[in-house]
C-alpha cells in the first residue's frame with residue numbers, strides 16, 4: 001500500500017489548494033477526486049462557468065442597450081446560446097487543465113475515484129471500473145464540498161426544474177424563468193438569462209434579496225434588477241411545490257396572507273442553498289462526527305474530533321465561498337507543517353457578480369446595531385463619479401461604516417461597477433486596521449471607480465467628501 005504524509009479527499013478549490021501548499025511544505029501528498037476533472041464545484045459547475053456566462057450575457061446586453069448611445073451602430077445582435085455555452089465549456093476546460101499542470105508541477109499524486117475511510121489512516125479509492133485501491137495516510141483533509149439543496153414538494157427533474165448545474169448548460173433561452181431563492185445563485189443566473197431576454201420571477205421566502213448582506217445593498221440591487229432587467233420579485237412567499245410537464249412548470253407558494261399562489265413558466269431554477277456533501281465517505285469507520293446541520297464538525301484549527309483528520313471548505317461551517325475554502329486549505333497545510341497560520345473570518349469578502357456588482361466585507365449596519373456599537377456612516381454614489389459617468393455605470397454606491405470614536409473601518413458595502421475588484425482595498429485596509437481617515441488621505445488614481453472608496457471615507461470622517 002502506498003503511504004502518504006497527507007491525503008486530501010476532494011479536488012475543489014479547498015482541496016487542490018491544500019494539496020499544493022502541503023507539497024510546497026515538503027509533505028508527500030495525495031489528492032483524491034471522484035470526477036476525472038479537478039477543480040470541484042467552483043471550476044466545473046460554479047464560479048468559473050457562471051462568470052463566463054455572466055460576461056457573455058453582459059456583452060449581449062450592452063450591444064442591445066448601450067452600443068447605439070456610445071455611437072456604435074451594429075446589426076441587431078442575436079443570441080447564439082449554443083456558442084455561448086460552448087465558449088463557457090472552453091473556459092472551464094482551460095482552467096481545469098491549469099490545475100492538472102499545478103498537480104504535476106508540485107508532484108502531487110492524483111487518484112481519480114471515490115474516496116472513503118476504511119479506518120482513520122486507510123483510505124479506499126473506488127474507481128469507475130469498480131476496482132478498489134487503498135492508500136495509507138498519516139493525516140487526511142476532507143474537502144468534499146457541497147451539493148444543491150432542495151425543498152419538500154420539489155421534484156428536480158433536471159429538465160424543467162433545474163439546479164445551477166443544469167442552468168449552466170441550457171440549450172435555449174427560457175421564455176419565463178422562475179427562480180426559487182433570491183440568493184447569490186438565483187440573482188447571478190437570473191441576470192444571465194434576464195439579459196438574454198428571459199422574463200425572470202424570483203420567489204423568495206424572506207422580505208428581501210441577498211438577505212445576509214447589508215440591507216442597503218439588497219434595496220439597491222432589487223431596484224436596479226427591476227429597472228434594467230424587469231425582474232419580478234415575490235417576497236414572503238414560501239414555495240410549497242413544483243409540477244412540470246414536457247414544456248411547462250408550475251410553482252406553488254404560500255404568500256404572506258397564507259394564500260396559495262401559482263406561477264407558470266418554462267423553467268424553474270431551484271437556488272435555495274447548498275448542503276455539505278459527506279455521503280458514503282465512511283466517516284463512521286474513522287469515527288468523524290457531524291454537527292447538527294450535517295457539516296463535518298471542526299474546532300478552531302479545522303481539526304475534526306479525530307486527531308489526524310481535518311476538514312475545510314463547503315463541508316464545514318462558515319460561508320460557502322471558494323476563497324474561504326482556499327484560505328482554509330492553506331491554513332490546515334501550514335498547521336500540519338508546524339506553522340501558526342491565522343484566518344480572520346470577518347474579513348472574508350462576499351461578492352455577487354450581477355451588474356452592478358455587489359461586494360462587502362466586515363460588519364453590516366444591522367450587525368453593528370445588534371451589537372450596540374456606535375458607528376459613523378460615509379457613502380458616495382457612483383452617479384457622482386466621473387469614471388462611472390464615462391462608462392455609463394452610475395447605479396450604486398460605496399458605504400463605509402467606521403467606529404464613531406476611533407474611526408476604524410468596521411465594514412465596507414459596495415454596489416456598482418467593478419466592486420468585486422474594488423473590495424480588495426477594503427480588505428487590506430481592514431486587515432491593517434485602517435481608519436476611514438487613513439484611506440481618505442491616500443491618493444487614488446483619477447479617474448477610477450476606486451475614488452468612490454476614498455470619497456466614502458472622506459464622508460465618514462466629518463462629511464468631507466469633495467464631489468458631493
Ligand code: FAD
Pocket residue numbers: 009010011012013014015032033034035039040041042043045046047048050113114115116143144145146164165185277280281312313314315320321322323324325353
Ligand atoms: P467543491 O468545490 O464542492 O469540491 C469538492 C470536490 O470533492 C468535488 O470535486 C467533488 O467531486 C469531490 N468529492 C466529494 N466527495 C468525494 C469523495 N468521497 N471522493 C472523491 N472526491 C469527492 N464561490 C465564490 O467564492 N465565488 C463565486 O463566484 C462562486 N460562484 C458559484 C456559482 C455557482 C453556480 C455555485 C454552485 C457555487 C459558486 N460558488 C462561488 C461557491 C463555490 O463553488 C464553493 O464555495 C467552492 O467550490 C467550495 O470549495 P470546496 O473545495 O469546499 O468544495
Ligand code: NAD
Pocket residue numbers: 151180181182183184185186188203204205206209210211237238239271272273274319320321350351352353
Ligand atoms: P443562498 O443561501 O445565497 O440563497 C438561498 C435563498 O433561498 C435565500 O434567500 C433563502 O431565503 C431562499 N429560500 C430558502 N427556502 C425558500 C423557500 N421555501 N421559498 C423561497 N425561498 C427560499 O443560496 P444559493 O443562492 O443557492 O447559493 C448557495 C451557495 O453558493 C451560497 O452559500 C453562496 O455563498 C455560494 N455561491 C456564491 C457565489 C458568489 O460568491 N458570487 C455565487 C453563487 C453561489
